[in-house]
Amino acid sequence: MALLGRIWNTAKSMFVGHSITLREMFTTPITVFYPEEKPPMERGSRSVPVLKVNEGTGLLNCVSCGLCERSCPPSCIKIEQALDAKGDRQSWPEAFELNLSHCMVCNLCVEACPFDALEMADVVELCSYQVQDLIFDKQQLAEIWKTSRSLRVANGERL
Amino acid sequence: MNILLAAILKVIGVLMFVGLNAYILIWGERKVSGHIQRRIGPIRVGGPSGIMQSAADILKLMSKEDFVPSGADWWLWVLAPVVSVAPAVLVYLVLPIGRTLVLRNLNVGLVFFSSVSSFTLLGIFMAGWGSNNKYSLLGAMRAGAQLFSYEIPLILSTIGVVMLAGSLTLQRIVAAQTHYGWFIFPQIVGFIVFFVASVAELNRTPFDLAEAESELVAGYFTEYSGMRWAMFAIAEYSNLFTLSALGVTLFLGGWHGPLLPGWVWFVLKSYFLVFVGIWIRWTLPRVRIDQLMDLGWKFLFPVSVLNLLGTGLYLMVR
Ligand code: SF4
Ligand code: SF4
Numbered sequence: 001m002a003l004l005g006r007i008w009n010t011a012k013s014m015f016v017g018h019s020i021t022l023r024e025m026f027t028t029p030i031t032v033f034y035p036e037e038k039p040p041m042e043r044g045s046r047s048v049p050v051l052k053v054n055e056g057t058g059l060l061n062c063v064s065c066g067l068c069e070r071s072c073p074p075s076c077i078k079i080e081q082a083l084d085a086k087g088d089r090q091s092w093p094e095a096f097e098l099n100l101s102h103c104m105v106c107n108l109c110v111e112a113c114p115f116d117a118l119e120m121a122d123v124v125e126l127c128s129y130q131v132q133d134l135i136f137d138k139q140q141l142a143e144i145w146k147t148s149r150s151l152r153v154a155n156g157e158r159l
Numbered sequence: 160m161n162i163l164l165a166a167i168l169k170v171i172g173v174l175m176f177v178g179l180n181a182y183i184l185i186w187g188e189r190k191v192s193g194h195i196q197r198r199i200g201p202i203r204v205g206g207p208s209g210i211m212q213s214a215a216d217i218l219k220l221m222s223k224e225d226f227v228p229s230g231a232d233w234w235l236w237v238l239a240p241v242v243s244v245a246p247a248v249l250v251y252l253v254l255p256i257g258r259t260l261v262l263r264n265l266n267v268g269l270v271f272f273s274s275v276s277s278f279t280l281l282g283i284f285m286a287g288w289g290s291n292n293k294y295s296l297l298g299a300m301r302a303g304a305q306l307f308s309y310e311i312p313l314i315l316s317t318i319g320v321v322m323l324a325g326s327l328t329l330q331r332i333v334a335a336q337t338h339y340g341w342f343i344f345p346q347i348v349g350f351i352v353f354f355v356a357s358v359a360e361l362n363r364t365p366f367d368l369a370e371a372e373s374e375l376v377a378g379y380f381t382e383y384s385g386m387r388w389a390m391f392a393i394a395e396y397s398n399l400f401t402l403s404a405l406g407v408t409l410f411l412g413g414w415h416g417p418l419l420p421g422w423v424w425f426v427l428k429s430y431f432l433v434f435v436g437i438w439i440r441w442t443l444p445r446v447r448i449d450q451l452m453d454l455g456w457k458f459l460f461p462v463s464v465l466n467l468l469g470t471g472l473y474l475m476v477r
Contacts, residue, residue: 014443021442025194 046120050145061117064093068109076102096138121148223385235289240390243282247397257422268329287379298378302369312459313356333413341412365443403432
């Protein structure tokens with residue numbers, strides 16, 4: 001009797017399994033044809049840290065404090081503070097370099113920034129055959145920020 | 160001279176069919192598995208639904224390096240793919256494709272089929288031993304145990320049909336099904352045993368222990384690449400077709416069918432069984448080796464013997 005029960009159970013579970021796969025075979029596939037058809041990025045997706053621009057003045061929010069540089073575990077941020085003619089330090093960066101070939105998208109730099117000058121953009125198509133192409137300067141980072149959807153509402157700038 | 164020419168033409172025809180069959184089945188298997196998993200399978204390479212994918216695969220395989228692993232037993236290693244393709248091609252000799260369309264109407268067709276197709280095991284063993292690789296050897300050992308234990312129920316399940324038809328000639332067996340109707344109805348138990356055992360004979364999931372990717376890399380053909388690997392693949396898909404065709408011959412009425420010519424019915428039914436095989440492969444998970452042995456010896460074997468007994472009793476009392 002137990003044997004018959006096992007045979008029945010086997011047959012039943014095989015029938016159920018095969019009917020599921022047969023049904024799946026005739027449902028529409030969920031494949032997205034990626035390069036031709038781009039799935040929307042989720043809001044709040046974190047892909048690369050970029051520099052925010054104050055839309056009123058057109059200047060970077062960054063004051064060149066260097067906290068992001070120190071907080072970055074793989075050290076991919078390089079900041080050079082601006083100096084005036086007398087050699088006094090100014091509150092904006094002369095150069096801000098981000099080496100995306102090292103960046104591990106950990107968000108630590110964004111959290112470290114006390115002036116809300118960094119943000120994660122939702123840009124993902126940044127592949128390149130040369131490491132050189134992955135080192136972004138401050139203009140490029142600001143450009144990416146302008147074209148990407150920001151996540152945080154900061155200083156009433158934009159959504 | 161004419162006989163020679165005809166023989167050469169037949170060989171070329173069979174070889175072309177074997178190649179074409181493997182081409183279509185490899186593509187078809189990828190398509191079916193894709194759709195079962197809600198993907199779409201290959202589409203990019205060209206042709207409708209990416210049918211050129213297999214052509215690209217062939218080109219890739221042909222351009223690969225001819226690599227022999229160090230320490231391999233050269234003769235065994237090189238001959239193994241040939242030995243596994245040869246029986247796959249040979250069994251086409253007796254397949255009754257149409258009412259008069261059969262390459263050679265042997266009076267021991269069924270015996271020829273089962274004995275020739277068990278040569279595949281020799282190829283598998285040669286590959287496993289010759290590769291000098293522990294995964295290959297383990298795969299070959301498993302294949303040996305599995306093929307031995309499933310060959311017996313496979314053959315026993317066909318004997319019921321032979322008893323009803325009263326002949327070992329595949330043509331006569333098909334012809335007898337006009338009288339009895341398709342043998343799947345009186346021999347439903349035999350058909351189930353035959354089908355399960357033939358899936359196991361083909362080393363396909365859920366009985367793919369001999370080439371279990373997650374345990375043995377690829378089993379007995381771990382060390383093979385390029386066209387040598389392709390020969391194993393061709394043999395596998397050719398065997399898938401021929402065993403399905405044997406199932407159609409014995410149980411599903413062979414070339415019987417309305418309207419369409421006989422050979423069309425034969426091919427259609429065979430490909431239907433092939434589809435069922437692919438469907439099973441992408442549904443069921445792999446069984447353990449002890450479950451495999453249990454199923455073979457403790458279930459299929461006694462069931463097929465009981466089936467024989469029942470058939471014999473029926474033939475006595477009728
Ligand atoms: S996201 Fe992480 S790794 Fe990338 S720049 Fe910021 S701190 Fe460095
Ligand atoms: S932490 Fe913010 S303000 Fe300071 S240097 Fe980095 S980006 Fe500029």
